[in-house]
Amino acid sequence: MKYVWLDVDPGHDDATAILLALHCTNIRLLGVSTTHGNAPSDHTATNAARCLLAFGAPPEVRVYRGANKPLLVPARHDAEIHGPDGLAGVEGLPEPDDPDVLSWFATDADGAPIRALEGMAKAIRETWDKGAGHRVTVVSTGPMTNIALFVAAYADLLEAVEEFVFMGGGVGMGNRSAVAEFNILCDPHATQIVLDAPVKTVMIPINVSHTAIVTNALHQQLLCPGAPPDTEILPPPATNLRHTLSTLITHFAAAYKTVFGFNDGPPLHDALTIAYVSQPELFKTIRKRVDVELTGTHTMGETVVDVWNYQPCDDSWGVTGKNCLVGQSLDVDGFFDLLLECVSRCDAVSPLNPRT
Numbered sequence: 001m002k003y004v005w006l007d008v009d010p011g012h013d014d015a016t017a018i019l020l021a022l023h024c025t026n027i028r029l030l031g032v033s034t035t036h037g038n039a040p041s042d043h044t045a046t047n048a049a050r051c052l053l054a055f056g057a058p059p060e061v062r063v064y065r066g067a068n069k070p071l072l073v074p075a076r077h078d079a080e081i082h083g084p085d086g087l088a089g090v091e092g093l094p095e096p097d098d099p100d101v102l103s104w105f106a107t108d109a110d111g112a113p114i115r116a117l118e119g120m121a122k123a124i125r126e127t128w129d130k131g132a133g134h135r136v137t138v139v140s141t142g143p144m145t146n147i148a149l150f151v152a153a154y155a156d157l158l159e160a161v162e163e164f165v166f167m168g169g170g171v172g173m174g175n176r177s178a179v180a181e182f183n184i185l186c187d188p189h190a191t192q193i194v195l196d197a198p199v200k201t202v203m204i205p206i207n208v209s210h211t212a213i214v215t216n217a218l219h220q221q222l223l224c225p226g227a228p229p230d231t232e233i234l235p236p237p238a239t240n241l242r243h244t245l246s247t248l249i250t251h252f253a254a255a256y257k258t259v260f261g262f263n264d265g266p267p268l269h270d271a272l273t274i275a276y277v278s279q280p281e282l283f284k285t286i287r288k289r290v291d292v293e294l295t296g297t298h299t300m301g302e303t304v305v306d307v308w309n310y311q312p313c314d315d316s317w318g319v320t321g322k323n324c325l326v327g328q329s330l331d332v333d334g335f336f337d338l339l340l341e342c343v344s345r346c347d348a349v350s351p352l353n354p355r356t
Contacts, residue, residue, distance in 0.1 A: 002027050002277050003127050003134045005120055007066070009037030009142030010047035011086050012252040013270040016245075016339070017141050018051045020274035022061075023342035027278055029057075030123040030136065031106070033064045033116035037142035037186055038078050039086030041068045044142075046096045047086050049104035054093050054244065056349030062106035066116030067145035070187035078182060081255045089251025092244035092352055116146045121154050128160030135162035137277050141270035143183050144168075148190035151197045163200040166191075167273045169290070169303030170206045171326065175260070180301030181206050184292060188301040192292045198318040201325070203290060204276060205303065208283070208327040209269035214249050216265065218336055222246060222343060240352040245343065268339070272327075275335050282331040282338075289313050290324040
């Protein structure tokens, strides 16, 4: 069993990461923290709560709102892809002001909100239990501001972290500048802090996530398992949950086609982090030194992967070592098999589906 803390900025593909984290049978989700990124932090926090409710989360999982802005650079958001609220075009989710949605936010005994840093530290400390329990895998699918603050504030808890797994960066490519991927560009300094921590770190770059394309054939199976293939017309959804997920994919596909020229479907970037934690054998990785460009006029936010091993490194993780396992390739069919299995399990418990 993997014990996971998930830090997100929902975001369409973040929603699929939340679904996987809840319904992979070998993952126990401890909590969800949220950050600025795809949308402003008030929206991303509410979106995470909407997803927990819609995807049938167990009652002990809660949302902890985190950083409103990056450590040093100005905040940026990506309404061009995700809309102003982060989940544009998605139908069927509970409304943001629904009392059932608001009930998913973590509060203390006095009803005051518990913030991300506090919730993350408490969950990791209690799960580790001074070595008598389990290490926690910390997963990030957005800018890593919350994770960097945890690294800086809770050095004594780093031994309780099994690994940091993040979706972000690219090897020689970017998507929101010539060389920088969006999550890293949003808070490059936070990423460097995490890479310098003495903890194993795994990077799922866009080189890999751009291969996880939701094609029309996959979209059909998402809507209605076993439906006969049709090259043009999507089948009616088998359940309300599947309708909601279909609208998510449809909006994401349209945005990626318009902005990036993806004609075959959208890439499910963020879900790959949870797939890696659950089934690392789906991925090919290589251990390299990775740093983030923090000062370049044209290259701010680039993940500089030392492909040719120019830097002298030791065997440790962190400042002096080869600090990152970098994803190289993905078993695409295996990933989508896992996704569709999790959607089926979610179908059985989602309150979006009427009960007979």
